Amino acid sequence: MHHPMTPRMNEEIKPTRLNPPARAAQPSAASPSAPAVPAGPPAFDVKNLCVWYGAQQTLHDVTLQVPTRSVTSIIGPSGCGKSTFLRTLNRMHELVPGARHSGEILMLGQNLYSPEVDATVVRRRVGMVFQKSNPFPTMSIAENVLVGLRLNGLNDKALLRQRLEESLRMAALWDEVKDHLGRPGTSLSGGQQQRLCIARALAVKPEIILMDEPCSALDPIATSKVEELIHEIKKDYTVVIVTHNMQQAARCSDRTAFFYMGKLIEFDETRTIFMNPANPQTEAYVSGRFG
Amino acid sequence: MSVAANHRYRKFKNGLMNTLAIVCALLVISPLGFILFYLIRQGASSINWAFFTNLPAPVGQVGGGMANAIVGTIELLLLASTVGVPIGVLGGIYLSEYGGERMNDWIRFWADVLNGIPSIVWGIVAYALIVLPKLPGFSAYAGGLALGFMMIPLVLRTTEEVLVLVPRSYREAALALGLPQWKAITRIVLPTALKGIITGVLLAMARVAGETAPLLFTAFGNSYWNRSLSQPVAALPLQIFNYAISPYDDWHRQAWAGALVLVGLIFCLSLSVRFLSREKR
Amino acid sequence: MERFFDAELEKLRSQLIRMGETAIRQVRDVMKALVEGKPSLADQVIAADDELDRLEVEIDDEAIRYMNLRAPVATQLRLVIVGMKASHDLERVGDEATNIAKRVVRLSAEPPLKPYIDIPRMAGIATDMLRGALDCFLAGDAEQALAICKRDSEVDEINRQLYRELSSFMIEKPETISRALEIMFISKSLERIADHATNIAEEVVYLVKAKDVRHTEEVKKTGVA
Numbered sequence: 001m002h003h004p005m006t007p008r009m010n011e012e013i014k015p016t017r018l019n020p021p022a023r024a025a026q027p028s029a030a031s032p033s034a035p036a037v038p039a040g041p042p043a044f045d046v047k048n049l050c051v052w053y054g055a056q057q058t059l060h061d062v063t064l065q066v067p068t069r070s071v072t073s074i075i076g077p078s079g080c081g082k083s084t085f086l087r088t089l090n091r092m093h094e095l096v097p098g099a100r101h102s103g104e105i106l107m108l109g110q111n112l113y114s115p116e117v118d119a120t121v122v123r124r125r126v127g128m129v130f131q132k133s134n135p136f137p138t139m140s141i142a143e144n145v146l147v148g149l150r151l152n153g154l155n156d157k158a159l160l161r162q163r164l165e166e167s168l169r170m171a172a173l174w175d176e177v178k179d180h181l182g183r184p185g186t187s188l189s190g191g192q193q194q195r196l197c198i199a200r201a202l203a204v205k206p207e208i209i210l211m212d213e214p215c216s217a218l219d220p221i222a223t224s225k226v227e228e229l230i231h232e233i234k235k236d237y238t239v240v241i242v243t244h245n246m247q248q249a250a251r252c253s254d255r256t257a258f259f260y261m262g263k264l265i266e267f268d269e270t271r272t273i274f275m276n277p278a279n280p281q282t283e284a285y286v287s288g289r290f291g
Numbered sequence: 292m293s294v295a296a297n298h299r300y301r302k303f304k305n306g307l308m309n310t311l312a313i314v315c316a317l318l319v320i321s322p323l324g325f326i327l328f329y330l331i332r333q334g335a336s337s338i339n340w341a342f343f344t345n346l347p348a349p350v351g352q353v354g355g356g357m358a359n360a361i362v363g364t365i366e367l368l369l370l371a372s373t374v375g376v377p378i379g380v381l382g383g384i385y386l387s388e389y390g391g392e393r394m395n396d397w398i399r400f401w402a403d404v405l406n407g408i409p410s411i412v413w414g415i416v417a418y419a420l421i422v423l424p425k426l427p428g429f430s431a432y433a434g435g436l437a438l439g440f441m442m443i444p445l446v447l448r449t450t451e452e453v454l455v456l457v458p459r460s461y462r463e464a465a466l467a468l469g470l471p472q473w474k475a476i477t478r479i480v481l482p483t484a485l486k487g488i489i490t491g492v493l494l495a496m497a498r499v500a501g502e503t504a505p506l507l508f509t510a511f512g513n514s515y516w517n518r519s520l521s522q523p524v525a526a527l528p529l530q531i532f533n534y535a536i537s538p539y540d541d542w543h544r545q546a547w548a549g550a551l552v553l554v555g556l557i558f559c560l561s562l563s564v565r566f567l568s569r570e571k572r
Numbered sequence: 573m574e575r576f577f578d579a580e581l582e583k584l585r586s587q588l589i590r591m592g593e594t595a596i597r598q599v600r601d602v603m604k605a606l607v608e609g610k611p612s613l614a615d616q617v618i619a620a621d622d623e624l625d626r627l628e629v630e631i632d633d634e635a636i637r638y639m640n641l642r643a644p645v646a647t648q649l650r651l652v653i654v655g656m657k658a659s660h661d662l663e664r665v666g667d668e669a670t671n672i673a674k675r676v677v678r679l680s681a682e683p684p685l686k687p688y689i690d691i692p693r694m695a696g697i698a699t700d701m702l703r704g705a706l707d708c709f710l711a712g713d714a715e716q717a718l719a720i721c722k723r724d725s726e727v728d729e730i731n732r733q734l735y736r737e738l739s740s741f742m743i744e745k746p747e748t749i750s751r752a753l754e755i756m757f758i759s760k761s762l763e764r765i766a767d768h769a770t771n772i773a774e775e776v777v778y779l780v781k782a783k784d785v786r787h788t789e790e791v792k793k794t795g796v797a
Contacts, residue, residue, distance in 0.1 A: 090467065092463065092466065092467060095463070097392075120469050120471050121469065122469075123466065123469040124468070125469075127467065127468070128464075130460060130463065130467075134460040134461055134463075134464045136461060136464070136465075136479055136483070137461075138479075138482040138483055147465075147468065147479075148468035148470070151468075151470050151474055151478055152469060152470070197464070200464075200468070201467070201468070204469065247643060250645070274645045274646060275645070275649070275650075275782055276646060276650075276781075277646060283646050283647060286645045286646055287644070287646055287647065
């Protein structure tokens with residue numbers, strides 16, 4: 001029986017950049033300002049999510065829907081719960097002892113936290129890129145990119161080679177490293193390492209990519225390369241990015257969620273959040289008046 | 292005091308403390324220096340090729356060696372590792388990756404207690420477990436077990452320490468890729484900490500290599516080559532002990548040589564630890 | 573939380589207000605010059621136009637610098653944009669006042685065609701609209717601003733009526749043509765001034781509500797020509 005949470009990483013590869021796979025027909029935008037709404041369930045449907053670490057409640061009653069094939073950014077001052085929220089989306093918050101939650105999260109229509117669902121399978125469908133790049137030090141560049149596939153049992157050499165090139169191309173790193181894929185992952189510069197980590201996350205072909213402040217340790221040029229990359233991959237992936245850099249949220253994302261003190265204050269199209277937010281707290285934050 | 296005088300006083304105080312620190316450092320390493328010097332003076336003359344290749348000869352006969360003791364020590368160390376390393380490393384993995392706060396505190400406490408147990412007690416334990424029930428009696432197995440018990444707390448603590456040093460972000464990255472926790476540990480965390488774990492194992496080996504008491508009634512000693520691990524086996528510390536308490540000069544000289552070889556062995560182990568700990572590139 | 577950069581925006585606002593006051597004063601002065609027949613006052617108005625030009629450049633400069641260096645968003649961004657647009661409108665008001673002043677100088681050489689009633693009335697409405705737009709800008713009142721937009725039709729109506737009157741005047745008495753033409757152009761300038769006041773009111777609505785109401789039904793002129 002086809003398990004509901006089977007990841008798609010074992011699927012036959014259609015080269016995504018040459019022939020985009022046929023998607024459910026999307027209504028073309030009537031006006032340039034309204035983004036096309038993809039058909040199907042939202043990437044995440046969060047309902048009344050509350051999270052506690054021990055006795056401390058970090059998220060209060062969060063409800064929102066993340067649409068597929070778009071970039072959603074999460075902004076807010078330090079300690080507002082945005083990283084916690086991100087980690088509930090791939091069940092990484094469970095790694096903290098004493099973590100518990102209430103409420104429901106549906107991923108593409110399926111309950112993320114139901115007892116039959118295995119967290120490791122979830123994490124193959126939802127990739128994550130961290131704030132500080134962390135390529136595995138004992139592995140080469142190629143091994144780093146393919147580690148998610150190899151250690152999950154994929155051994156077909158041809159497929160692996162293809163995925164390697166594909167992922168590195170998507171991460172805009174192929175041209176820079178194609179001649180020395182055997183070098184250790186840690187021999188790259190900071191920006192390259194982060195793109196390597198992104199390639200590593202992309203290689204397992206998740207449907208959703210979560211990014212936790214991916215550019216905060218990068219210089220402006222590396223940052224702009226990563227933002228370009230996000231813009232490219234959003235055609236095929238859903239991206240949720242936590243950022244403390246509001247200009248980045250304004251540049252990259254289609255929708256923006258503003259969190260403050262563990263509560264979702266406002267969630268709307270990015271241009272509304274930055275041009276005419278409904279909530280005065282949002283306005284104060286994006287204008288830089290606090291945080 | 293004038294400014295200049297103040298300055299001179301402070302310089303003098305500084306110089307005094309510097310000298311004091313250097314003297315203390317010298318005091319600390321001078322016993323080692325004396326020991327090495329004395330060992331070399333007493334034992335170097337007996338070190339020759341025969342020493343390394345010949346079996347012990349009866350009193351009076353020239354040309355005896357400690358070949359079997361050297362090989363025996365190595366055998367015992369390897370056997371001890373088969374006991375000490377798996378248990379210690381797995382325990383270290385538990386402490387670092389799986390254990391809860393309170394459980395870990397208990398385990399560490401008991402490991403420290405075990406570490407402090409006198410080595411002869413381990414000998415007795417091995418004696419009771421293997422020698423007494425004739426399973427198979429005085430043997431390399433018994434000696435290896437006793438030494439292995441001693442290695443466990445050492446390997447446990449060093450393994451835990453190096454695993455804890457592996458940054459959390461590697462584990463998170465591995466888990467975020469959808470790897471089960473055991474795979475994340477064995478394929479990502481352990482390889483990263485491997486050098487440190489090996490260092491810990493070598494240090495533990497260096498520690499137990501020189502233990503004599505637990506071998507007294509487990510390995511028991513052997514004047515001949517040890518043909519099977521279930522037979523008694525010679526070991527350098529045992530041999531040194533036997534020769535040293537004997538009334539024969541020749542054997543005394545051999546004991547000095549044996550001591551020198553033993554110290555040399557431990558020195559080599561420590562050197563490889565330093566080498567491994569060196570940052571390459 | 574008062575921040576350093578908010579002081580710069582405050583400066584922008586007060587410069588805009590000052591520009592508005594100057595523009596209103598120009599229109600009032602030029603009307604006074606026309607009605608009381610004082611060409612010297614008209615000359616003053618012409619000379620004072622430099623101040624408005626200078627203020628426009630200053631405000632634009634401030635606004636661009638602010639956008640460049642402070643990357644404003646939301647209300648602050650809209651304020652900066654409105655500042656630039658409104659300063660342009662006010663500078664055009666000043667230019668129209670200057671045009672009127674030049675015609676006043678020419679008209680003062682001859683006796684008036686008839687007592688000036690409609691022209692000052694138009695000017696009165698136009699300056700009311702300007703004043704109202706400035707007040708709405710200060711108060712952040714979008715409703716009042718929309719009401720101002722609707723008054724533009726009054727001015728248009730007077731303009732059309734004057735046009736008809738003066739046309740028939742000119743046909744009947746050809747010797748009055750030059751004066752009548754001047755008055756027609758003055759009327760046109762005042763109608764343009766009212767249009768600019770409408771623009772500023774629309775910009776205030778954008779500032780307060782983030783809604784662009786230009787050319788929409790809400791501000792479409794009521795009444796038909």
